[in-house]
Amino acid sequence: MFPESHTGYSYEDCMATAVWLLAQTAVRPLVGIVCGSGLGGLADMLKDQVVFNYRDIPNFPQSTVHGHAGRLVFGTLKGRPCVCMQGRFHLYEGYPIQKITLPMRIFKLLGVETVILTNAAGGLNQDFKVGDIMIIKDHLNMPGFAGNNPLIGPNDERFGVRFPCMSDAYDRELQQLAMDVGVELGYGDFLKEGVYCVLGGPSFETIAECRMLHKLGADAVGMSTVHEVIVARHCGMRVFALSLITNKAVMDYDSEEKANHEEVLETGKQRAEQLERLVSTMVTRIGHNNYS
Ligand SMILES: O=P(O)(O)O[C@H]1O[C@H](CO)[C@@H](O)[C@H]1O
Numbered sequence: 001m002f003p004e005s006h007t008g009y010s011y012e013d014c015m016a017t018a019v020w021l022l023a024q025t026a027v028r029p030l031v032g033i034v035c036g037s038g039l040g041g042l043a044d045m046l047k048d049q050v051v052f053n054y055r056d057i058p059n060f061p062q063s064t065v066h067g068h069a070g071r072l073v074f075g076t077l078k079g080r081p082c083v084c085m086q087g088r089f090h091l092y093e094g095y096p097i098q099k100i101t102l103p104m105r106i107f108k109l110l111g112v113e114t115v116i117l118t119n120a121a122g123g124l125n126q127d128f129k130v131g132d133i134m135i136i137k138d139h140l141n142m143p144g145f146a147g148n149n150p151l152i153g154p155n156d157e158r159f160g161v162r163f164p165c166m167s168d169a170y171d172r173e174l175q176q177l178a179m180d181v182g183v184e185l186g187y188g189d190f191l192k193e194g195v196y197c198v199l200g201g202p203s204f205e206t207i208a209e210c211r212m213l214h215k216l217g218a219d220a221v222g223m224s225t226v227h228e229v230i231v232a233r234h235c236g237m238r239v240f241a242l243s244l245i246t247n248k249a250v251m252d253y254d255s256e257e258k259a260n261h262e263e264v265l266e267t268g269k270q271r272a273e274q275l276e277r278l279v280s281t282m283v284t285r286i287g288h289n290n291y292s
């Protein structure tokens with residue numbers, strides 16, 4: 001049904017990748033960042049970079065999407081050790097769901113405690129504008145409803161429990177921190193919060209689908225993040241995620257608008273600076289070791 005859907009990636013495989021990476025950099029990251037479409041500039045903020053192309057990392061998939069560079073960048077962000085995925089993997093690229101989420105387990109084995117995920121998304125909430133930043137407070141996992149969940153297959157307790165809780169997936173303290181930092185930076189007018197819905201893609205939604213998702217309680221729709229969140233929470237990392245609203249979902253049969261990837265990348269460029277400042281300021285204020 002799904003590509004290689006039951007071939008997991010063993011603890012030993014993940015450990016081998018983590019050990020390989022740790023042998024080549026002195027950076028011991030506590031924060032892991034995932035850059036969404038057109039948001040790879042976040043990785044460029046890291047100082048004293050050690051960069052790996054995905055193709056050179058054992059067991060790593062390759063980025064195939066325009067706007068996802070395919071580099072794992074280690075470095076420091078205002079003195080804090082970080083690792084940053086400049087490019088993520090999506091279901092529609094044809095990878096098994098376990099493979100697109102593999103980097104979360106490698107983050108864990110590298111010592112990462114907090115994961116910050118970003119994405120580009122279509123706005124369903126009628127109060128949202130293009131360029132708004134939505135702090136994700138919850139998600140709707142549509143592929144999960146159809147039986148496609150990254151934790152399907154044998155469970156290795158060294159990563160986490162068989163049935164992980166998801167009602168606390170998005171850390172509330174980090175949501176509040178983002179709101180506080182955003183307001184301090186003067187971003188209050190375009191900082192929102194809401195529910196992100198993941199679909200498989202790569203086709204964008206029909207008008208009827210957008211209307212349905214909105215009725216179901218989704219504020220934004222995209223094709224990523226949720227699978228990574230599930231795997232990150234399963235192995236006990238703290239999660240913060242945000243969506244840049246890059247386009248308005250088309251909800252009206254009279255509309256002439258058409259979702260397209262060029263607009264997504266263009267909006268990313270326009271908001272890059274604020275998004276980078278928001279994330280980097282958050283990183284300097286995140287406590288570690290028992291989340292102090
Ligand atoms: O979620 P990210 O990786 O930001 O990318 C989003 O942008 C692409 C569509 O333009 C899709 O891949 C969608 O998921």
Ligand SMILES: Nc1nc2[nH]cnc2c(=O)[nH]1
Pocket residue numbers: 120121122123199201203204205221222223246247248249259264
């Ligand atoms: N599914 C989906 N993904 C997106 N990524 C950026 N915009 C969109 C959108 O409108 N729909």
